[in-house]
Amino acid sequence: MPCMKIQDGLGLSPRKVTYLKYIFERAGPVKTCDLASRFDVDPSTITKTLTELSACGLLRIAPYHGASLSPEGRLYAEFLVKRHRILALALTHYGLSREEACTEASRFESLVSKDAIDRMCKAMGHPSHGVCGEITHDTGCLGHAGEPG
Ligand SMILES: [Zn+2]
Ligand SMILES: [Zn+2]
DSSP, X not given: XXXXXXXXXXXXXXXXXXXXXXXXXXXXXXXXXXXXXXXXXOHHHHHHHHHHHHHXXXXXXXXXXXXXXXXXXXXXXXXXXXXXXXXXXHHHTTTOOHHHHHHHHHHHGGGSOHXXXXXXXXXXXXXXXETTEEOOOOHHHHOXXXXXX
């Protein structure tokens, strides 16, 4: 049941979050050996993790080409990047340097729900830039006219 809680942002382990964000940033198929050397992990472990992400519909794996994001995976990765940047930006408001904020956010970001991030984004006035890149906004944080909250 690796896919149960994808929608609320809480379904993926920190490791999976890291891999998905990496594949998102590479913007092309990523090979198992690339991930293995980038994160210093055994290739068989990478293969297992990628297979799980693919079973959740987030990745497409093509033999000899590597893993790339499905449309759902791309949307999800956008959320993962946004979550990191909102949390890191919030930490810089409480005395952390930009670098420290990035590092600290990476430690706990996978435990924070999408709903919390949407509400933080709103409360922060939908910032356009985080400490390590642009922050995007969607109907989750911007809300629909007539929708509660
Ligand atoms: Zn960062
Ligand atoms: Zn927003």
